[in-house]
Amino acid sequence: MTLTELFLLFLSSIFVHNILLSRFLGCCPFMGVSSKLKTAQGMGAAVVFVIVLASLMTWLTYNYLLVPLHLEYLYTLSFILVIAALVQFVELALKKLNPVLYKSLGIFLPLITTNCAVLGVAVLNMNEGYGLAAALVNALGSSLGFLLAISLMAGIRERIEENEGIPDCLQGLPMALITAGLMSIAFMGFTGIIK
Amino acid sequence: MDIMHVMITPLTLMGVMGLIFGVLLAIASIVFRVHQDNRISLIRAALPGANCGGCGYPGCDGYASGVVNDGASVNKCSVGGSAVAQRIAEIMGVEAGEHVPVRSFLRCKGTCEASPRQLVYDGIDDCRSAVTIPGGSPNSCPFGCVGLGTCTKVCVFGAITMGDDGLPHVDLNKCVGCGTCVAVCPKAMLTLVPVTADVIVACNSHWKGTMVKDVCSAGCIGCTLCAKKCPKQAITIDHDLAVIDQSKCIKCGLCAKVCPAKCIKVGESVKVIEKSA
Numbered sequence: 001m002t003l004t005e006l007f008l009l010f011l012s013s014i015f016v017h018n019i020l021l022s023r024f025l026g027c028c029p030f031m032g033v034s035s036k037l038k039t040a041q042g043m044g045a046a047v048v049f050v051i052v053l054a055s056l057m058t059w060l061t062y063n064y065l066l067v068p069l070h071l072e073y074l075y076t077l078s079f080i081l082v083i084a085a086l087v088q089f090v091e092l093a094l095k096k097l098n099p100v101l102y103k104s105l106g107i108f109l110p111l112i113t114t115n116c117a118v119l120g121v122a123v124l125n126m127n128e129g130y131g132l133a134a135a136l137v138n139a140l141g142s143s144l145g146f147l148l149a150i151s152l153m154a155g156i157r158e159r160i161e162e163n164e165g166i167p168d169c170l171q172g173l174p175m176a177l178i179t180a181g182l183m184s185i186a187f188m189g190f191t192g193i194i195k
Numbered sequence: 196m197d198i199m200h201v202m203i204t205p206l207t208l209m210g211v212m213g214l215i216f217g218v219l220l221a222i223a224s225i226v227f228r229v230h231q232d233n234r235i236s237l238i239r240a241a242l243p244g245a246n247c248g249g250c251g252y253p254g255c256d257g258y259a260s261g262v263v264n265d266g267a268s269v270n271k272c273s274v275g276g277s278a279v280a281q282r283i284a285e286i287m288g289v290e291a292g293e294h295v296p297v298r299s300f301l302r303c304k305g306t307c308e309a310s311p312r313q314l315v316y317d318g319i320d321d322c323r324s325a326v327t328i329p330g331g332s333p334n335s336c337p338f339g340c341v342g343l344g345t346c347t348k349v350c351v352f353g354a355i356t357m358g359d360d361g362l363p364h365v366d367l368n369k370c371v372g373c374g375t376c377v378a379v380c381p382k383a384m385l386t387l388v389p390v391t392a393d394v395i396v397a398c399n400s401h402w403k404g405t406m407v408k409d410v411c412s413a414g415c416i417g418c419t420l421c422a423k424k425c426p427k428q429a430i431t432i433d434h435d436l437a438v439i440d441q442s443k444c445i446k447c448g449l450c451a452k453v454c455p456a457k458c459i460k461v462g463e464s465v466k467v468i469e470k471s472a
């Protein structure tokens with residue numbers, strides 16, 4: 001892939017194929033931890049960190065272990081194994097080496113072990129047949145897209161909390177779901193910008 | 196050859212991968228071991244282990260590390276009360292300080308008799324669901340207790356039971372003041388009051404007197420009789436609802452006597468004073 005293509009891939013994975021609003025992967029934290037901007041950003045940062053690392057590891061696993069042994073069908077199992085072990089390892093290492101970062105990522109780090117966005121990006125990289133550079137760029141773009149979407153959502157939800165004109169039956173989660181739908185429609189506007 | 200490819204290779208691969216990761220994690224947990232302050236485990240052992248979250252931390256483990264690392268005060272555990280506060284203070288080497296325990300209190304006397312239920316609510320059996328219907332409550336009084344007993348379900352200490360009168364009853368001997376029921380009540384009917392507070396207005400209605408009388412015979416109508424009677428001026432009327440300033444209250448119980456709706460609840464200490472007077 002040329003540099004231009006990589007750049008276009010980066011942009012399209014953030015906006016056009018936003019992992020939350022177009023691919024609908026990892027929607028659980030999108031609803032669960034988007035009520036406060038600060039926690040949402042903490043979650044987003046943890047996701048960026050883990051997705052990029054996990055994509056690197058799963059790409060290596062797939063291309064240097066599974067493909068040579070003709071065991072491609074084992075990708076789900078081995079990816080989950082790699083991701084879970086990796087997150088555990090990173091958590092242990094961070095606790096010792098960088099307590100400040102460990103504290104700011106907090107509970108979100110172990111939580112995203114089971115986030116489907118992490119597995120989703122790894123599987124996407126595999127299905128599209130990306131090289132290592134493209135896989136990493138796609139991982140970085142997708143996770144930044146996650147950070148962008150969840151931060152926007154949290155900002156909107158903080159304002160909605162202040163709005164007393166919302167009917168009782170729509171307050172809280174129902175309004176958040178409607179907001180998510182509208183945001184998804186808004187992001188559809190990016191479709192076609194990059195082919 | 197076929198068996199080799201179908202069975203042995205994948206099994207070996209997954210087994211070896213699992214083994215390698217397991218060993219790596221085991222090594223990592225030794226290499227990256229963080230030396231924990233042993234006061235944390237001491238405090239954790241002193242805590243009751245109810246994990247109710249009443250202290251504001253996620254569970255007893257969270258509070259133990261909060262005391263050591265974030266300098267949280269030692270008397271936050273409402274379950275353990277002053278005994279546990281004393282133990283933690285010893286471990287931390289500080290003074291425990293004054294600790295007034297709090298208990299949950301229901302600010303409503305709208306029983307089935309006092310405030311007849313006029314609507315049959317047939318939705319999800321949970322107060323938080325019932326308050327989403329138009330009008331804000333299946334009962335006539337939108338301020339009052341919904342009476343579906345969500346608080347009884349969340350209380351891990353079994354201190355709240357639903358009475359036949361349609362209201363939850365707090366068992367003061369079992370209640371530890373963790374505040375779980377306060378957080379879950381959609382009408383904010385339950386509040387935490389110090390156990391020393393014995394004269395409390397058991398109504399939450401800000402409606403005008405005539406409107407209150409239409410829906411409940413035990414509601415505060417904002418008549419100001421109690422405020423006029425109080426010798427210490429401890430009672431103010433906030434939007435047609437009497438509010439007692441506990442710091443001024445001397446527990447004479449005069450307000451409860453003059454209250455036409457009998458919505459001021461008095462406790463044990465007041466009766467003792469009445470007898471001795």
